[in-house]
Amino acid sequence: MLIVQEWDRWIARRRLARKRDARKETLEFFLELQNAKSPLLDFNPRGRDKWEIVHRWLVVAGRVAVKKK
Template structure:
């Protein structure tokens, strides 16, 4: 799967995941994205099978969510 496709699927999964969370006023933060990442890891999600070229996958996902304006820093 191409990185762009994975990014789209991760962002969609994030949007779904957020609906089940109680998020602080002001919107989701990096702490929420880390929790999301750990839940994907715990579930052994195939969404995490992308090439990260040695970068921390959470940081990659976090930057995607930031660029899609899904997080407030």
């Protein structure tokens, strides 16, 4: 998935730890894509929040962990 590949490049430039609760980092990543008008965000969210979708894709891909409550 292209969004995951872009995340990998983005996170490598920031030297942040992988696989940690990264809601703040995924939001920053999403906002940078949004501000750049990235075609990676040209998908139909079907009424859902695009950032939540991108965050979930990264969780499912094993790039970020979900913080246990």
